[in-house]
Amino acid sequence: MNRHEFFKKRLQELGMYDADSDYNGMLGKAIEELSEVFSKQGHSGMSAEVTIGLFNQLFEEWKLPETHGQ
Numbered sequence: 001m002n003r004h005e006f007f008k009k010r011l012q013e014l015g016m017y018d019a020d021s022d023y024n025g026m027l028g029k030a031i032e033e034l035s036e037v038f039s040k041q042g043h044s045g046m047s048a049e050v051t052i053g054l055f056n057q058l059f060e061e062w063k064l065p066e067t068h069g070q
Contacts, residue, residue: 002039004038004039016028
């Protein structure tokens, strides 16, 4: 099972596609799409961790109002 298939399976198990889940099942679909792109990039374990770490860092910086538009 590849990473994308694993994500889809877990999202189903967690009920994230259900109408009564967060954002009416749309959150599950959003995570599935992100995992599909991530899987297509062909990351190894190490590059996956570095990529996710940098993405999270940039996202946290983006959440700060003073960094928008810079």
